[in-house]
Amino acid sequence: MYYDALKTFVSVVEERNFTKAAEKLRISQPSVSLHIKNLEEEFQTTLLKRTPKMVTVTPTGEMLYERAKQILYLYKQAKQEIYEYHHFVQGKLTIGASFTIGEYVLPKLLSEFHQLYPHVEIEVLIDNTAQIAEHVRLFQADIGLIEGRVNHTELQISPFLEDELSIIVKENSLFLTQKNLSLSDLQNQTWITREKGSGTREYLKHVLDSNGLKARTFITMSSNQAIKEAVLNGMGMSMLSTYALKKEERIAILPVKEAVFKRKFSYIESPVVEENKNKALFLTLLKKLTKK
Template sequence: MALNFHQLHIFYTVADRGSFSAAAGALHMTQPAVTMQVQSLEDYFGTKLLQRSTKRIDLTEAGKALMPYARRSIELIRDTDQAMSTFTRQLKGKLQLGASLTIGEYILPRLLGPFGMEFPHITISMKVINTAQIMEDILNHQLNFGLIEAPVNHPDMHMEAVMSDELKLIVPKGHPLAGRTDVMLDEVADYPFVLREQGSGTRLVMEEQLKRKNIDPADLKIVMELGSTGAVKSAVEAGLGVSFLSASSVKHEVALGLLHIVPIHNVRFRRQFYSIYLKSAVLPISAVTFLTFLRERDLQQWL
């Protein structure tokens, strides 16, 4: 019998999840099939890798020694897929991903067209939901991976920056700041604000930058908090206040003259967008190809 990656992946998932049943669910296999593959791996090495009990599974000394090599094999397969995806043009398959609101509504729609032209045989299924829902669906194996607007910390998740973005000050037509080529941040803070809800990626980035400039976000005149970028744009357009939003999300309104972007002196609200997926997962080649596309292309040409 030869050592194979499939068995190493199953062993790593069992050890990582702490039970055969949890690993079976994660790998979409039956529990007896998972058990059989681990036993085959133990037969290959001639030693026990897992110590089974009624309540839990523990690694033996041999299992502990094998774990870093199993982890590296998963990472190597991932890296191999990423390297070879550049040369693959006849891929087939379904890409299932989740995207947080700004990314899913305003960023990805402009990128999926160019991606589809380059990889026409990959079909895409995208859920536009908040970060917490994306993480839940990934953990429940309903999504391959997600794209989110702010970093998260979860022991089972791999996170990587794949795109950059910048928030801009937007004001309505006829606003005193409209047409200005430069304003001071202190001056902006005196106006009423319409903002995304607490906890949104856009709100977090804005608040962190304000704190760096010694402005307490709690001191802003917040007249309205809304749950979507579209609602914020409409409120600003109606003259209810000013806001900070992704430049990509207001491209249409700025072109029509309904909203104006006003530069702020010596202040940039830059941020990263992140991909997240399970550490124990081997992404399908369609997902690897899409993430490689995001990393390696000049995305600004489409945004």
């Protein structure tokens, strides 16, 4: 509120003249007088003694002069830092992402982030949910994007996007000819799933267990693409995120009566790590884009 008045006051003290201060600041002399008057009323003291020939600074004026210079410097520094925050972002950002997010959701986010902050060096670690949680816990990643649950109580977890999963089969599967197919019809099937520690595997096991379904056998694969190829080759059925199926025309989604498979994508972070500017900017963009 008193920034302009303090700036005027410092100029008058240094010029020892109201007219010269007005010329230096490119304001009128009455404005200079008004600024000094407002400061003297605010601090309830006489700051300057003015004579026709010169301006004398009072003891309280000297005190304010020293503080005013500090205030003006800090104001200028804060303004510069805020400007740099928005315009000159650099440094490094390490993001851990589970496979589904890292392969199908994160690329669009990173493209937007890179356009906004081209000088930030980005490193992406893609692994299953359990390993991403470990990377964040050990400070090897600034933030983790996961699709499953984590058991580390020292990590903060926040959902940011809803994900829907589908049961998939090969195009000529006999299951596709059945009408009113229900989950109970999927008893004793071969399921192709991800490795232990994967959020997708965890969710599939939850669906099977909660519906009393037994698997004939599990075939484990360490990537979504490998699972899709296995399904295409008739090795069994699987469950994957719809994000992993958007551009996949060779695989059939099995319509199951009254069954909706939904979960939350979440981001995890360590509360003991000092706030990272690049991480904060990424999270702001993440929340903005996933609201659309």
